Amino acid sequence: MAYELIISEKPSSAQKIAEALADGKAVKKSEGGVPYYLLSHKKRDIVVSAAAGHLYGVGEKGEKRTYTYPVYDMEWKPNAELSKDAAFSKKYITALKKLAKGADEFTVATDYDIEGETIGYNIVRFICRKKDANRMKYSTLTKDELVESYEEKQKTLDWGQAHAGETRHFLDWLYGINLSRALTQSVKAAGSFKILSIGRVQGPALKMVIEREREIAAFVPVDFWQLELQTEKASTPIIAWHVADKFWKQDEAKAAEKKAKAAKETAVDGVEARSFQQQAPTPFDLGTLQTEAYRCFKIKPKETLEIAQKLYSSGFLSYPRTSSQKLPAKLGYKKLLGLLMKQERYAALAKEISDLPSLQPNEGKKEDPAHPAIYPTGVQPTGMGERDLKVYDLVVKRFLATFAEAATRETVTATFDANTEKFVAKGTRTVKKGWHRFYEPYVNLEEEELPKLVQGERLPVRKVVLHKKATQPPKRYTQSSIITELEKRSLGTKATRADVVDALFKRNYVRGDANITGTELGMRTIETLEKHSPDIIDEELTRHFEEELEEIRSGQKDGEQVLEEAKGPLDKTLKKFKKEEKEVGEELIRAHRDEQDAQATLFQCPVCKEGTLKIKFSPKNKGKFIGCDKYPDCTFTAPLPKMGMPKAADKKCEYCQAEMLMILQKRRPPTVMCINPNCPERQRMEQAQQKMAKANGEGKVCPNCGKGTMVLKNGRFGMFLGCDQYPKCKTIINIPKSKEEQREMAEVKKLAEAAGEGKPCPKCGEGHLKLRQSARGPFLGCDRYPKCKTIVKIENGEKE
Numbered sequence: 001m002a003y004e005l006i007i008s009e010k011p012s013s014a015q016k017i018a019e020a021l022a023d024g025k026a027v028k029k030s031e032g033g034v035p036y037y038l039l040s041h042k043k044r045d046i047v048v049s050a051a052a053g054h055l056y057g058v059g060e061k062g063e064k065r066t067y068t069y070p071v072y073d074m075e076w077k078p079n080a081e082l083s084k085d086a087a088f089s090k091k092y093i094t095a096l097k098k099l100a101k102g103a104d105e106f107t108v109a110t111d112y113d114i115e116g117e118t119i120g121y122n123i124v125r126f127i128c129r130k131k132d133a134n135r136m137k138y139s140t141l142t143k144d145e146l147v148e149s150y151e152e153k154q155k156t157l158d159w160g161q162a163h164a165g166e167t168r169h170f171l172d173w174l175y176g177i178n179l180s181r182a183l184t185q186s187v188k189a190a191g192s193f194k195i196l197s198i199g200r201v202q203g204p205a206l207k208m209v210i211e212r213e214r215e216i217a218a219f220v221p222v223d224f225w226q227l228e229l230q231t232e233k234a235s236t237p238i239i240a241w242h243v244a245d246k247f248w249k250q251d252e253a254k255a256a257e258k259k260a261k262a263a264k265e266t267a268v269d270g271v272e273a274r275s276f277q278q279q280a281p282t283p284f285d286l287g288t289l290q291t292e293a294y295r296c297f298k299i300k301p302k303e304t305l306e307i308a309q310k311l312y313s314s315g316f317l318s319y320p321r322t323s324s325q326k327l328p329a330k331l332g333y334k335k336l337l338g339l340l341m342k343q344e345r346y347a348a349l350a351k352e353i354s355d356l357p358s359l360q361p362n363e364g365k366k367e368d369p370a371h372p373a374i375y376p377t378g379v380q381p382t383g384m385g386e387r388d389l390k391v392y393d394l395v396v397k398r399f400l401a402t403f404a405e406a407a408t409r410e411t412v413t414a415t416f417d418a419n420t421e422k423f424v425a426k427g428t429r430t431v432k433k434g435w436h437r438f439y440e441p442y443v444n445l446e447e448e449e450l451p452k453l454v455q456g457e458r459l460p461v462r463k464v465v466l467h468k469k470a471t472q473p474p475k476r477y478t479q480s481s482i483i484t485e486l487e488k489r490s491l492g493t494k495a496t497r498a499d500v501v502d503a504l505f506k507r508n509y510v511r512g513d514a515n516i517t518g519t520e521l522g523m524r525t526i527e528t529l530e531k532h533s534p535d536i537i538d539e540e541l542t543r544h545f546e547e548e549l550e551e552i553r554s555g556q557k558d559g560e561q562v563l564e565e566a567k568g569p570l571d572k573t574l575k576k577f578k579k580e581e582k583e584v585g586e587e588l589i590r591a592h593r594d595e596q597d598a599q600a601t602l603f604q605c606p607v608c609k610e611g612t613l614k615i616k617f618s619p620k621n622k623g624k625f626i627g628c629d630k631y632p633d634c635t636f637t638a639p640l641p642k643m644g645m646p647k648a649a650d651k652k653c654e655y656c657q658a659e660m661l662m663i664l665q666k667r668r669p670p671t672v673m674c675i676n677p678n679c680p681e682r683q684r685m686e687q688a689q690q691k692m693a694k695a696n697g698e699g700k701v702c703p704n705c706g707k708g709t710m711v712l713k714n715g716r717f718g719m720f721l722g723c724d725q726y727p728k729c730k731t732i733i734n735i736p737k738s739k740e741e742q743r744e745m746a747e748v749k750k751l752a753e754a755a756g757e758g759k760p761c762p763k764c765g766e767g768h769l770k771l772r773q774s775a776r777g778p779f780l781g782c783d784r785y786p787k788c789k790t791i792v793k794i795e796n797g798e799k800e
Contacts, residue, residue, distance in 0.1 A: 001045060002045075002102060002103065002104035002105075003045040003046060003047050003102060003103055003104070003105075004044060004045070004046045004047070004103060004104070004105040004106070004107060005046075005047050005049065005099055005100060005103035005105070005106050005107070005128070006021075006046060006047070006048045006049075006107045006109050006136070006150075007049060007050065007051065007096065007106070007107070007108055007109060007110065007120065007123055008048065008049075008050045008051070008109045008110060009050065009051055009053065009109075009110040009111050009116055009119055009120075010050055010051070010052065010053065010313065011034075011035050011050045011052070012313045012314075013050065013109070013141055013313060014035065014036070014037065014048045014049060014050035015028075015035070015037065016141040016146065016313075016315060017048050017109055017141075017146055017150075018037035018039055018046075018048040019143070020141075020142075020143040020146035020147055020150075021039060021041045021046060021048070021146065021147060021150055022037075022039035022040070022041065023039070023040050023041055023042065024039075024040065025039075026038065026039040026048070027039070031049075031094075031095040031098055031099065032091045032094055032095050033091050034049065034050075034091055034092050034094075034095035034096075035049075035050070036048060036049035036050075036095070036099060037049075041150070047099055047102075047103065048109075049095065049096060049099050050092070051092055051096070051110070051119055051123060052088065052089055052092050053089075053119065054079060054089075054115075054118070054119055054122075055078065055079060055089050055092055055093055055119070055122065055123065055127075056076045056077065056078055056079060056122040056126060057076070057077060057079045057082045057083075057086075057169075058074050058075070058076060058077075058169050058170060058172075058173040059074065059075065059076075059077040059081070059082050059173075060073065060074060060177070061073035061074055061075045067181060067184075067185070068181070068185075069177075069178045069181040069182050069185065069574055070178050070570070070571060070574045071177060071178060071181075072174065072567060074170060074173055074174070076122060076126065078090065078093055080093075093127060096123060096127045096128075097127050100127055100128040100129070103128070105134070106124060106128050106130055106133040106134065107133060107134040107135070107136055107150075107153060108120030108121075108123070108124060108133050108134065108135050108136065108157060109136040109138075109149075111319065111321070112135075112136075112137045112138065112139070112158075112319070112370050112371065113161070113319075113321055113370050113371070113495070114161050114164050114165040114168065114493075114553070115165060115321075115495060116161075117157065117158050117161035117162045117165050118161075118162065118165030118166060118168075118169065120133070120135075120157065120162075121157060121162040121165070121166070124157070132156050132157055133156075133157055134153045134154065134155060134156075135153060135154040135156065135157050135158055136149045136150055136153045137149055137153075137154065137370075138319075139318045139319045139322075139371045139372060140312075140315070140317075140318045140319070140377045141312065141313065141314075141315045141377075142315055142377050142379060159555075160552065160553045160554060160555050161370075161553055163552050163553075163558075163559045164549050164550070164552040164553035164559070166559060167549060167552055167559035167562055167563060168549055170559075170563055171200060171545060171549075171562070171563065171566055172199065172200055174563070174566060174567070174570060175199060175200035175566075175570060176197070176198075176199045176200065178570060178574055179197075179198050179199070179203070179536055180195075180196065180197035180198060180199075182533075182574060182577045182578075182581075183196035183197065183198060183584075183588065184196050184197075185581065185585075186577070186581045186582070186584040186585035186588060187585045187588055187589055188585065189581045189582045189585045190582050190584075190585030190586045190588075190589055191585075192585070192589050194588075194589070194592055196507075196525075196588065197507060198525075198529075198536065199500070199503070200542055200545070201491055201492045201496070201500050201542055202500055202503055202504060202507075203529070203536050203537035203542075204489075204491055204537055204538065204539040204542045205482075205486060205491060205492070205500050205501065205504060206504055206509050206510070206518070206522055206525070206526060206537070207526055207537040207539070208477070208482070208485065208486075208489075208539075209477060209482070209504070209509075209510055209516055209517075209518050209522065210518045210522060210523050210526040212474060212476060212477060213476075213517060213518045213523060215473065215474050216473040216474060216476070219473035219474070221470035221471050221472070221473075222248070222470065222471045223250075223468060223469070223470050224246040224247060224248050224468075224469055224470070224471065225246070225247040225250060225253035225466055225467065225468055225469070226241060226242065226245065226246060226247070226466075226467045226469060227241065227242035227244075227247070227253060227256055227257055227260065227421075227423075227464065227465075227466055227467075228240070228241055228242075228463075228464070228465040228466075228467060229241070229242070229260060229266065229416060229418055229423040229461065229463075229464055230461075230462045230463040230464070230465070231266055231416065231459045231460060231461055231462055232459065232460065232462060233451045233453065233459055234451055236451040237462075238414075238425050238450060238451070238459070239425060240266075240414070240416050240423035240424055240425035241423060241424060241425075242256060242260075242421065242422070242423055242424075243415075243422040243423065243424055244256070253466055254466070256421050257464060257466045259418075259419045259420065259421050260418040260419060260421045260423075260461070260464045261461075261464045262419050263418040263419035263421075263461050264460070264461055265418075265458045265459065265460055265461060266416045266417060266418040266423070266458070266459055266460075266461050267416065267417045267456065267457070267458050267459075268414060268415070268416060268453050268454065268455055268456060268457050268458075268459065269415040269416060269417045269422065269455070270414070270415045270455055271412065271413075271414050271415075271453050271454070271455055272412070272413045272414075273410055273411070273412045273413075274410065274411050274412075274413075275408060275409070275410045275431065276408075276409055276410075276411070277406040277407070277408060278406055278407040278408070278409055278434070278435075279362055279406050280361075280362040280401055280402050280403070280404050280405070280406060280434070280435040281362065281398060281401055281402060281435070281439065282325045282362055282363060282364030282373075282402065283324075283325050283326070283327050283361060283363065283364065283372075283373030283374065283375065283398065283399065283402050284325075284373055284374040284395060284398050285322055285323050285324055285325050285364075285366055285368070285373055285374065285494070286305065286308075286320055286321055286322055286323065286374070286494045286495070287323070287483060287484065287487050287494060287497075288325075289304060289308065289320070289374055289391075289394070289395070290304045290305065290480065290483055290498065291480045291481075291483065291484055292394060292398075292442070293390075293391055293394060294478070294479055294480035295444065295480065296390075296394060296442050297387070297390050297391075297394075299387060299390070299391070300479045300498075301479055301480065301483045301497070301498040301501065302498040302499065302501070302502045303387070304391060304498075305320060305321075305495075305498055307387060307388055307391045308320035308374065308391060308395075309321075310388065311381070311384075311388060311391065311392055311395075314381070314383075315377060315379045316376065316377060316379055316381045316384075316392060317374060317375070317376060317377065317392070317395055318371070318372065318373075318374055318375050318376075318377060319371045319374075320374055321371075321494055321495040322368045322370070322371040322372065322373065322374060322494065323366050323367075323368045323494045324366060324367050324368035324371060324372050324373045325363055325364025325365065325366040325367075325373050326363045326364070326366075326367055326368075326372055326373055327361045327363060327372055327373050327375060327399075327402065328372055331372065331375065333359040333361075333403070334354060334359070335378070336375065336376070336377070336378050336399075337350045337351075337353055337354040337359075337378075338350075338354065338378070339377070339378025339379070340376065340378050340396065340400075341354065342378075342380065343378075343380055343381075345393075346396055346400070349397075349400050349437075349438050350400060352438075353400055353403045353404065353438070356403065359403055360403070361402040361403050362402050362403075363402075374395055375395070375399050376392070376395055376396045376399055394442060397438060397439050397440075397442060398439065398442075400438040400439075401435040401438040401439040402435075404434055404435035404437070404438045405434045405435065406434050406435065407430060407432060407433055407434035407435055407436050408430070408431040408432035408434065409428055409429065409430050409431060409445075410428065410429055410431050411426060411427070411428045412426070412427045412428075412429075412449075412450050412453075413425075413426050414426075414427075414450060414453050416459075418461055418464070425450060426448075426450075427448045427449045427450035428446070428447070428448055428449075429447055429448070429449040430445070430447060475515075476512070476515035476516055476517060477515070477516045478514060478515060478516065479501070479513070479516070482501055482516060483497050483498060483501065486500070486501075489539060489543065490543045490546050490547070491539065491542055491543060491546070492546075493546075501516075504522070508521055508522075508595065509521060509522035509525065510522055519595050519598070519599075520591060520594045520595040520598050521591050521592055521594075521595035523591075524587065524588070524590070524591030524594070524595075525588065525591060527587075528584055528587045528588055528591070532576065532577060532580050532583070532584050533573045533576060533577050535569050535570075535572070535573045536573060541569060545562070545566060548562045548565075549562070599615075600614045600615040600616070601613075601614055602614060602615065602626065602646070602647070602648050602659075602661065603648045603659035604659060605628040605630065605634060605636055606636075606656070606658040606659070606675070606676035606677075606678070606679075607628065607634060607636040607676075607677065607678070608628060608630055608633070608634035608636065610630055610634070611628040611629045611630030611631075611633075611634050612628070612629050613626050613627070613628060613629075613636075613638075614626070614627060614628075614629050615640070615646060623640070623642060624640045624646075625637055625638065625639055625640055626638040626639075626640060626646070626661075626675065636677070638661075638675040640663075641663060643665055644663040644664055644665040644671070645663070645664045645665075646661055646662070646663055646664075647661075647662050647664065648660075648661070648662070649661060649662035649672045651672065653674040653676065653679055653681070655674070655679055655680055655681035655682075656674065656676050656678065656679040656680065656681070656682075658674060658675075658676035658679060660672050660673060660674050660675075661673055661674075661675050689719050689735055690712070692735050693712045693719065693721060693735050696721060696733055696735055697710045697721060697733060698710055698711065698712055698721055699711075702723040702725065702729060702731050703731065704723070704729060704731040705723060705725055705728070705729040705731065707725055707729070708723035708724045708725030708726075708729050708731075709723070709724050710722070710723060710724075710731075710733065711723075711724050712735075719735050720732050720733060720734050720735055721733040721735060734773065748771075748778050748794065749771070751794045752771045752778065752780060752794045755769075755780055755792055755793070755794045756769050756780060756792060757769055757770065757771050757780055758770075761782040761783075761784065761788055761790050762790065762792075763782070763788060763790040764782060764784060764787075764788040764790065766784060766788070767782040767783045767784030767785075767788050767790075768782070768783050769781070769782060769783075769790075769792060770782075770783045771794075778794055779791055779792065779793060779794060780792040780793075780794055
């Protein structure tokens, strides 16, 4: 019997759609490891299956892959053919092809945006072999909306989105493959080899960062002076600043200081209070959510999108890849608030908003034809991690705050006269919280209240301080501000900007966490491209094509026409590049080597005081270590852990004043250590650990194999005792770093014994539970791992 095939973007959304549409219970099946669902909706047989994101990508036309440029012949190919990492996607194509054979109607239910449309379009034409299909449009994976989306589905694909999506992929491939090959071939022409890459949006984005670096480097600080007056009333200190704000001439600042210091009292010259309304915040679009999550939690934009996408797939949030700041009334404000009232954490706040006589969100200007602003669906969240919960809480409170009344704040400005020198003090306080209550603790405001002042009253002058300062260079971009700047310049899309920034980090063009700086490689790459091929990093050209892609989406332009237009400047750039290929390559090789040297350089050698410590590689031990560049005159070396990236900590040891080393590791806090062998604290700790090693069994027979001897070793987590029969015997004994840690380890040992250490594994029954250590702490694990992956928490003995 024929059926309707509904195709979603991911397996998780396929399950949600099937559960929503099924009149009874959807039956889960599998085809080659790909899940699909059988169901009936109003007597119509339906099969719901899924892709796994993009199943097709753009590649060079034909069977053979060349490495020359320019190349303009391209076609869609299965991703499994383009990348080994995408091999898993082959089974999805196979499964969908088989399911498509029995279908007489096709409905695309991928995410409703350009990328989702492209995914669906490719499946319809390459797998289902159809020219068109129905289209479901939804913003949340909730039952009501999915049912409505299905019953009101469009009879055709969104061709504007489909054509814009295909053109974007072709444009990105044309620029990405040709420019990356040009850079790589230039290095090869100069007698070396290194794969380099740059993209249509990455080039201008990198140029933004490098231009900011140049502004900072070229900045010449200018000295200025500020005059501070300190007074008080009723024991409450008051800080006032000279009305001139900045004195650019020192003699004028000194003269004002001298006059003010001569005054024993200051008169209150005037007091002005001004109240103002602070409107509620606008709903989140993706950019403002990423910015706010970074401000509040330091979660990077790319991770924020990943979390929001996960919360959407779980049905807890609406679709996150939106540029809208609108919450249309058709969402059903009362219904959403009613659902939030069932969540204990938000019940009181949601009820207060629900009881308002009128529900009107404070919407922003930005719109998105595909989706509203990000909002909570009201579905009770489960299984969320700590960072998921933070982002969810931020979205819920922002949603509630948009409906709340404006906050009232009051600014009091007081003017003081100290021997005819005028000073101003300002204080701002919240008179009426309004929406602040609903957005706590994320309200970013300072409360600075002045004591009650009366014009004409005299107060004592406690101190007059002249501050010498200097003008500051422009601030470097942060993970958040660079996304905002890319949006302002219309570079990239809401969904791709975080990936663009991430690519710059991965390619070692930029570095930094709190502040993004250009690396030597990034700076020199931009210098080389500006000299030889400025069009590659032309912001105007990139923005022009972004605007044309929007015109394709709205049906005003043809994709083929835009592609032909794009080939012109690209061809011109590549021809010029080829003529200067060797020169370009030599410059890039020098830049790469200088960057490698900069990354390997740490700080002054703590032993000889003349050399510089550098990260070196030992061919014998096949690992990295730290050594002095004055070798062989200075033979100081220090080992490095196999995991993590070493860098200077910009901090000195409080015991020996030597520079300290920082080891950065994924998903773990950085480790900061002193590597000076003459540091008194380091020597004391090593001696203490050696004593504890003796006390814990150093030199004794291995308690497990009975053949080996326990010897002192150094590992990722510090010193430990290990059997010298390793790898035949893998017995280890952790050594505490202090008596306090020794007591903690003894307590852990007691808890481990109570939780079942040494007892048979409760799952497989063959192995035994052993105390193990991970980055998250101690636990019990089966000694038959990886065959048995039983984990028992030692705190309460719960099985995972």
